[in-house]
Amino acid sequence: PVVARASVSARRATKRERELLELPSTGVVLVEQRVIFDQANMPLEHTSTRYVAERYAFDAVLHRGDTESDR
Numbered sequence: 001p002v003v004a005r006a007s008v009s010a011r012r013a014t015k016r017e018r019e020l021l022e023l024p025s026t027g028v029v030l031v032e033q034r035v036i037f038d039q040a041n042m043p044l045e046h047t048s049t050r051y052v053a054e055r056y057a058f059d060a061v062l063h064r065g066d067t068e069s070d071r
Helices: 015-021
Strands: 001-013 028-037 043-052
Touching: 015 043
Parallel strands: none
Antiparallel strands: 001 028, 028 043
C-alpha cells in the first residue's frame, strides 16, 4: 500500500447503529470511507467505518507536495 484516500462525514445513526453503539435516538456517527491503493494505483482495500461522534476527535496533518521527493 502506498496511498490511502479517505473522507469523513457526520450523520444521524441508524437504528441498528444506535443499538450496537448504545446511542440515544438522537445519536450521531462519523462515517469514514477509505480506499487504499498499491504502487500501480490499484485499490487494495475499501473500508467503511462508523465512530460515535462524541467519543472521537479528528486530527489531520496536511503537506503540500511540491518538494522533489514528492514527485
